[in-house]
Amino acid sequence: MQVRLKNRKQQIVDLALELLQTRGFENFSYQDLARQLGITKASIHHHFPKKEDLGVALCQAIQDWHEREFSKSRAFAGSALEKLDRYVRGTLRYGGCEKKICPLSSLQADIASLPEAMRPALKRLDDHELEFVAELLQQGRDNGELSFPGDVRAQAVLVVLTCKAALQYSRVHGSEMFDEAMAQMKQLMVASQ
Amino acid sequence: MQVRLKNRKQQIVDLALELLQTRGFENFSYQDLARQLGITKASIHHHFPKKEDLGVALCQAIQDWHEREFSKSRAFAGSALEKLDRYVRGTLRYGGCEKKICPLSSLQADIASLPEAMRPALKRLDDHELEFVAELLQQGRDNGELSFPGDVRAQAVLVVLTCKAALQYSRVHGSEMFDEAMAQMKQLMVASQ
């Protein structure tokens, strides 16, 4: 008995995003999606003719999500440190599941086999995220919460890299590693200079 | 005309390592190896019956390489900062090619689809590397070259994470990002406290 949904597209993207975070873009198939949604492979091809199309939709979904999260954070009345914490816990840690990494990291790892259309999108998303974190750090340094040497942008790179890699590592070594890394990074940004 | 080599096994491992760093374990095939070596797929199966066997051999090769590099570094008469630089440039940057990432990062990214036998090996390798970097940092802090707050181990985690993620990012954003991140990390470890 077939059930028609008008939000199937969204459903597919949501599931695909999860599989992207746990297995990587090249390591989940239309069959996987179809099975878990209880529909046919061909039905997914109806919504996303090529896998590349699904990939582009995934990038769009990530961007929407970034924009939502970032503007929520900007609206949030709190210190820069609190905002940074929210970024780390909420934006990067995702569902809290140990098995998921940042979708952008996942795409980066597969970059060599990725459809052409997804690469510029990936770069844009990375830059967008970096810009946001740089903004937070600038705020924090301006009002004295944070102190670190050098360029704000360079420090933002460091923070983002740490978050991403920490997620990857914690999948293998347990979540304590994530906490350890983030705590140390925070200490460096408060104690330095 | 077939040419027999007794070091074919090593040749295969070398090439596989390169493909691991550029494309990931699940994204290169026996066919790829065979083509580039000018032999048959079946011939590779002769040396490594299952891909899992090749994977285990890869882990072993990485370990051998670590041991070589680390003991070279320990023997090297220089400051801790110089040793750290050598680690960053030599041990992590590999062939200097922008397209290669750390093989351990690559394996981590594919962890969900990785053959069972490779996972404990991967964890061991990560730990081994962390231990080595912690040793360097301890030295540096002891003799006053470095100063950073908190636990040495935690700082080692931070350094390693930064290196790995910087390599991944620089594949998408260019090698300046790698340099930027490493410079900032160095600044933090010299300036802090």
Add this chain to the structure above:
DNA sequence: ATACTAACCTACCTCAAGGTCAGTTAGCAA
């Protein structure tokens, strides 16, 4: 010269991937 071993090949198998196509079926607007 003989016999053994290991490197290698051709030819094949199975399976799952991405993808296509020609329908069927449900919902909705005129």
Add this chain to the structure above:
DNA sequence: TTGCTAACTGACCTTGAGGTAGGTTAGTAT
């Protein structure tokens, strides 16, 4: 009710993946 559109299905295709079986050929030890 008619007719259009969009969701969905089953049946199929091609390609390339990992893997196997059996044979050939080169090198080596006796």
